[in-house]
Amino acid sequence: MAPLRALLLLLPLYCASAAVTPQKRQxxxxxxxxxxxxxxxxxxxxxxxSCSVVTIPQDMTLNIATMLDMTGMSDxxxxxxxxxxxxxxIDYWIANAHRFDxxxxxxxxxxxxxxxxxxxxxxxxxxGQAWYDRLPSNSTLQRPISLTIYQxxxxxxxxxxxxxxxxxFNLINESRNxxxxxxxxxxxxxxxxxxxxxxxxDTYRSDLVFIKDSxxxxxxxxxxxxxxxxxxxxxxxxxxxxxxxxxxxxxxxPEFYDIVENVTAIDIHMTDASxxxxxxxxxxxxxxxxxxxxxxxxxxxxxxxENPLTIDQCYFTDADACSANPSNTYMEDIYFxxxxxxxxxxxxxxxxxxxxxxxxxxxxxxxxLSPKNGGTPNxxxxxxxxxxxxSCSVVTIPQNTTLNIATMLDMTGLSDxxxxxxxxxxxKPDIGYWLANAHQIExxxxxxxxxxxxxxxxxxxxxxxxxxGQAWYDRLASNSTLQRPISLTIxxxxxxxIEDITMINSxxxxxxxNESRNxxxxxxxxxxxxxxxxxxxxxxxxDTYRSDNVVIKDSxxxxxxxxxxxxxxxxxxxxxxxxxxxxxxxxxxxxxxxPQYYDIVENVTVINIYIADAQxxxxxxxxxxxxxxxxxxxxxxxxxxVLENVQNPVIIDQCYKTDADACAANPSNTFIEDIYFxxxxxxxxxxxxxxxxxxxxGRCSNINVNNFELSPKSGGKPKFVCQNVKLTGNAxxxxxxxxxK
Numbered sequence: 001m002a003p004l005r006a007l008l009l010l011l012p013l014y015c016a017s018a019a020v021t022p023q024k025r026q027x028x029x030x031x032x033x034x035x036x037x038x039x040x041x042x043x044x045x046x047x048x049x050s051c052s053v054v055t056i057p058q059d060m061t062l063n064i065a066t067m068l069d070m071t072g073m074s075d076x077x078x079x080x081x082x083x084x085x086x087x088x089x090i091d092y093w094i095a096n097a098h099r100f101d102x103x104x105x106x107x108x109x110x111x112x113x114x115x116x117x118x119x120x121x122x123x124x125x126x127x128g129q130a131w132y133d134r135l136p137s138n139s140t141l142q143r144p145i146s147l148t149i150y151q152x153x154x155x156x157x158x159x160x161x162x163x164x165x166x167x168x169f170n171l172i173n174e175s176r177n178x179x180x181x182x183x184x185x186x187x188x189x190x191x192x193x194x195x196x197x198x199x200x201x202d203t204y205r206s207d208l209v210f211i212k213d214s215x216x217x218x219x220x221x222x223x224x225x226x227x228x229x230x231x232x233x234x235x236x237x238x239x240x241x242x243x244x245x246x247x248x249x250x251x252x253x254p255e256f257y258d259i260v261e262n263v264t265a266i267d268i269h270m271t272d273a274s275x276x277x278x279x280x281x282x283x284x285x286x287x288x289x290x291x292x293x294x295x296x297x298x299x300x301x302x303x304x305x306e307n308p309l310t311i312d313q314c315y316f317t318d319a320d321a322c323s324a325n326p327s328n329t330y331m332e333d334i335y336f337x338x339x340x341x342x343x344x345x346x347x348x349x350x351x352x353x354x355x356x357x358x359x360x361x362x363x364x365x366x367x368x369l370s371p372k373n374g375g376t377p378n379x380x381x382x383x384x385x386x387x388x389x390x391s392c393s394v395v396t397i398p399q400n401t402t403l404n405i406a407t408m409l410d411m412t413g414l415s416d417x418x419x420x421x422x423x424x425x426x427x428k429p430d431i432g433y434w435l436a437n438a439h440q441i442e443x444x445x446x447x448x449x450x451x452x453x454x455x456x457x458x459x460x461x462x463x464x465x466x467x468x469g470q471a472w473y474d475r476l477a478s479n480s481t482l483q484r485p486i487s488l489t490i491x492x493x494x495x496x497x498i499e500d501i502t503m504i505n506s507x508x509x510x511x512x513x514n515e516s517r518n519x520x521x522x523x524x525x526x527x528x529x530x531x532x533x534x535x536x537x538x539x540x541x542x543d544t545y546r547s548d549n550v551v552i553k554d555s556x557x558x559x560x561x562x563x564x565x566x567x568x569x570x571x572x573x574x575x576x577x578x579x580x581x582x583x584x585x586x587x588x589x590x591x592x593x594x595p596q597y598y599d600i601v602e603n604v605t606v607i608n609i610y611i612a613d614a615q616x617x618x619x620x621x622x623x624x625x626x627x628x629x630x631x632x633x634x635x636x637x638x639x640x641x642v643l644e645n646v647q648n649p650v651i652i653d654q655c656y657k658t659d660a661d662a663c664a665a666n667p668s669n670t671f672i673e674d675i676y677f678x679x680x681x682x683x684x685x686x687x688x689x690x691x692x693x694x695x696x697x698g699r700c701s702n703i704n705v706n707n708f709e710l711s712p713k714s715g716g717k718p719k720f721v722c723q724n725v726k727l728t729g730n731a732x733x734x735x736x737x738x739x740x741k
Contacts, residue, residue, distance in 0.1 A: 029053035032062060039065035039087070048073050055079040056122060063087055064108065067096050071150055073113035080122035080160055086146070088130035088166075097144040100173070102204060102226070103252075107148040107171065114153045123161045131166035132193045139533055143167035143197070149175045158182050168199040169218070172206045183214040194531075195219040200242070203229040212236050221246045222273075223265070227258035227290065234265040244275030244305070245297065249315050250290050251282040251329040258290030258329060266298045270341075276300055276308040277336060280315040281329035283354055289328035295335070302341035304372050309336055309349035313358055319432055326354030333361040342372035345426065345468075346379050346404035373402035373424065380406035380428070389414055396420040397463060404428060405449065408437050412491055414454030421463035421501055427487070429471035429507075438485040441514065443545055443567070444593075448489040448512065455494045464502045472507035473534040484508035484538070490516045499523050509540040510559070513547045524555040536560045541583070544570040553577050562587045563611070568599035568631065575606040585616030585646070586638070590656050591631050592623040592670040599631030599670060608640045617641055617649040618677060622670035624695050625658040630669035636676070643682030645713050650677055650690040652725075654699055667695030678706040678729075683713035692735070694724040705731040 030051035035043060040062040047054040048070040056062050060082035086093075086108045097106035108126070111118070126146045135141050143166035149155055152175040161184040162169050169185050172178050180201065187195040198218040203209050204226040212235040216222050222239035224246045225232060234245065245265045250258040270276050277297035282288065302308045313331060314322035331353065348369035353359035381403045388395040389411040397403050401423035427434075427449045438447035449467070452459070467487045476482045484507035490496055493516040502525040503510050510526050513519050521542065528536040539559045544550050545567040556579045557563050563580040565587045566573060575586065586606050591599040611617050618638035623629065643649045654672060655663035672694065680690075689710035694700035708731040711718050720735040727735055 027052070029055070031055040031057060032060070034060060034063070038063055041066040041068050044068065045070055048076060048078070051076070053077045053079060056082045056084065056120070058082050058122075061085050065089060065092070067098060068109040069098065071110050071112035073111075073116055075115045076113065077117045078120070080118060080120040080124070083123045083125055085125040086127055086144075088127040090130060090134055093144050094142055097142075098148075104142060105145060105167070105171070106142055107145040109147050110150045111147060111155075112150040112152040112175070116152060116155045118157045119159045121159050123163060125163050126165035126169070128164035128166040128187065128195055128198070129190055132189045132195050133191055135196060136193055145169070145171045147171075148173055149178055151175065153177055155179070161186070164188065164195070165198050167197050168202050170201045172201065172203045172209055174204075175206045177208045178206065179210040181210075181213050185214070185216040185218055187218045199224050200239070202226050203232060205229075207231050209233075214238075216240070216242060218242050222270070224248070225260050225263055227256065227260070229260050230262055232263045234268070236267045238269045239273065240271045242270070242273045244270060244273055244278050246275065246278045246280060247292055247295055248280040249282060250280070250292065251288040251327060253288045254286050256288045256290075258288060260295065261291065261293040263294070264296045264298070266296070268300045270300060270305050271303045273302070273305045274307065275310055276302045276305045276339070278307070278310040278312070279331060279334065280310070280312045281327045281331070282316055283314045283322040283327040284317040284325045287325075287328060290330070292329065292331040292334070294333045297336050299338040300340070302339065302343070302369070304342055304344045306344045307347065307350060308339060308341070308343050308369050309351065309364075311351040311353060311359065311362070313353040322354055326356055327358055331359045331362070335363045335365075336367070337363070337365040339366070340368040342370055344372055346371050346402070346406075346428065371402060371404070373400055379404055382407045382409050385409065386411055389417060389419070392417075394418045394420060397423045397425065397461070399423050399463075402426050406430060406433070408439055409450040410439065412451050412453035414452070414457055416456045417454065417458075419457070419459045420461040421459060421465070422461040424464045424466055426466040427468055427485070429468040431471060431475055434485050435483060439489070441486075441489070441512070445483060446486060446508070446512070447483055448486040450488050451491045452488060452496075453491040453493040453516070457493060457496045459498045460500045462500050464504060466504050467506035467510075469505035469507040469528065469536055469539070470531055473530050473536050474532055476537060477534045486510070486512050488512075489514055490519055492516060494518055496520070502527070505529065505536065506539050508538050509543050511542045513542065513544045513550055515545075516547045518549045519547065520551040522551070522554045526555070526557040526559055528559050540565055541580070543567050544573060546570075548572050550574075555579075557581070557583060559583050564606075565589070566601045566604055568597065568601070570601050571603055573604040575609075577608045578610070580609070580611045581613055583611065583614045585611060585614055585619050587616065587619040587621060588633055588636060589621040590623060591621070591633065592629040592668060594629045595627050597629045597631075599629060601636070602632065602634040604635070605637045606639070607637070610642045611646055612644040614643075614646045615648065616651055617643045617646045618680070619648070619651040619653070620672060620675065621651070621653045621656040622668045622672065623657055624655045624663040624666060624668040626666045628666075628669060631671070633670060633672045633675070635674045637678070638680070639676065639678040641680045641682070643680070643684070643710070645683055645685050647685045648688070648691060649682065649684050649710050650680055650692070652692040652694060652700065652703070654694045663695055667697050668699055671699055672703075673701045675702070676704045676706075677708075678704070680707070681709040683711055684718070685713055687712050687716055687719045688721055689718040690720045690735070692722040692725055692727070696724045700725040703727050704729040705735070707731065708734060
């Protein structure tokens with residue numbers, strides 16, 4: 001780098017009647033002052049082009065409200081001692097930020113030229129919170145990169161902090177001989193909306209890049225080597241919460257040949273991350289091509305990292321598609337050396353290449369990795385768990401231990417067995433395996449990870465069953481018929497007690513009680529949460545089927561479908577004291593779906609229920625139309641429900657999946673009688689607070705409504721709807737005269 005002129009401490013001149021312009025001293029240096037207009041971009045641009053040293057003093061914030069193009073500079077030192085802050089005017093930046101064709105990116109600040117130094121101990125503030133909060137309602141929101149080194153040679157960026165970038169923090173684009181050192185990067189959201197895609201650094205079409213001695217807390221790649229990144233050294237980084245050090249993704253665009261070669265990442269500490277060292281290349285039809293060559297990952301210490309080592313040469317494709325259309329991005333001479341620490345799951349390394357020799361010279365040395373919560377790396381604990389269940393009277397999964405289940409868990413035929421789950425049972429999200437091998441259940445084309453059955457069984461202990469559902473939620477978005485397993489199925493069980501456990505992130509229903517008798521669940525916590533934009537669909541809390549004498553009580557549920565659903569031939573059921581959020585309510589049915597079956601649900605009591613932010617409260621649903629089944633719903637009681645912001649607090653739908661005309665032509669063959677709704681209070685999210693719609697021809701009888709105190713949450717008059725049914729009880733007068741009786 002060319003020598004920079006010395007800075008003399010001379011005071012700048014001011015002009016109150018005009019916008020502030022940088023005052024150049026005799027030595028060519030400038031010290032900036034705040035512009036009363038609130039936008040300091042113009043004077044900063046001008047200073048960068050005309051001054052040899054540009055100083056942003058301590059305790060000063062340079063507010064940037066318009067696009068900052070500072071390319072073409074030469075022999076320039078920017079001494080950032082204060083703060084550069086980008087105004088969070090989202091609409092302005094969407095229209096005016098500088099755009100890049102690659103991955104549809106944009107940037108606040110272009111910095112380029114030759115012999116540039118940016119340092120000073122100050123801060124670059126991307127003011128990202130407004131962007132983080134807008135993103136959930138607009139998943140394609142184009143968020144600017146904080147700083148782009150563009151068409152530059154001999155650039156040094158050191159001794160600065162960067163906070164809350166809306167998107168990537170740094171892009172090095174079409175540049176050469178760029179060094180970053182002693183950088184602190186930090187993202188933090190003050191709301192529930194995560195700071196997504198906040199890569200620390202991305203390199204693109206650049207050569208001779210050095211990134212070292214820095215600390216990063218962010219929400220995506222710590223460093224990512226994008227296409228045509230060559231001769232790069234990354235050293236001594238401490239990354240928390242990231243997606244790791246990544247090559248790629250490469251091969252995304254069919255018209256380009258991507259190269260990444262001669263890259264070394266050494267002395268890296270990675271904590272609470274999704275990945276450690278990763279290489280990812282696209283496969284499938286209509287993708288690009290390229291080469292990854294001579295890449296070294298060395299001396300990585302990982303702590304609670306989901307995937308410490310990864311090669312994914314089938315990125316964004318499943319195994320069948322990758323086999324049919326392998327990646328055209330070849331990988332050769334890759335070195336993983338000196339990896340130690342812990343993974344968050346059982347898998348510590350995954351190296352998946354396309355077929356036909358697309359990977360060569362892959363070297364792995366000195367791996368000292370283990371799951372954080374115990375178990376065998378890449379292991380499967382299903383066999384020992386099955387064997388223990390059949391041979392031991394008490395089976396204990398200790399605290400701080402994760403039992404990794406990678407194969408089908410058939411634990412039927414147990415007798416007098418106590419499973420003390422104090423740690424975690426986690427089902428490996430190997431979608432291809434489970435599609436082929438999960439136990440199949442004929443009803444509604446279901447399957448399950450775990451069959452638990454026999455007599456006199458207790459499952460308790462305060463631990464967790466983790467369905468690892470995120471991979472399933474994301475795959476479902478592209479395959480709506482994906483058969484997702486139920487977490488736990490009580491099958492042909494008698495005298496079964498499940499209590500004091502937590503269940504999280506099931507791919508499908510959490511629990512199915514199937515062909516069982518005398519089953520009790522109590523003090524269960526159920527929770528689903530997706531970390532992407534793909535919701536956890538069909539995650540019923542409990543479903544009962546062909547079962548008798550079932551008790552479900554004293555539990556909390558956050559899910560995305562029925563809290564409890566009584567499927568065909570569920571009898572003598574008692575449900576009490578549940579707190580349910582986000583669900584589809586407590587449902588009888590649906591019944592009568594299959595024409596060859598006669599469905600019975602009778603003697604069901606549901607009492608003391610709180611339901612919030614839900615689609616339904618208390619519901620009965622039976623199919624109508626041609627070619628449906630038949631059955632009876634009898635002696636059902638819903639009492640003491642408190643509802644908050646529930647779309648449909650009380651429902652009978654005896655024309656399920658049909659319109660009024662089809663239902664009139666082919667009424668339901670599932671009769672509904674002796675139904676009691678008593679003590680239903682709270683708010684609905686729309687004006688209809690109760691809808692009792694029966695098929696014509698007297699298919700509903702003895703429907704009792706008592707003690708209703710329901711109203712729309714937004715105010716206004718509540719609407720009560722009924723059809724083809726005569727109501728009794730002190731709330732019958734709330735309903736208009738029913739049609740079609």
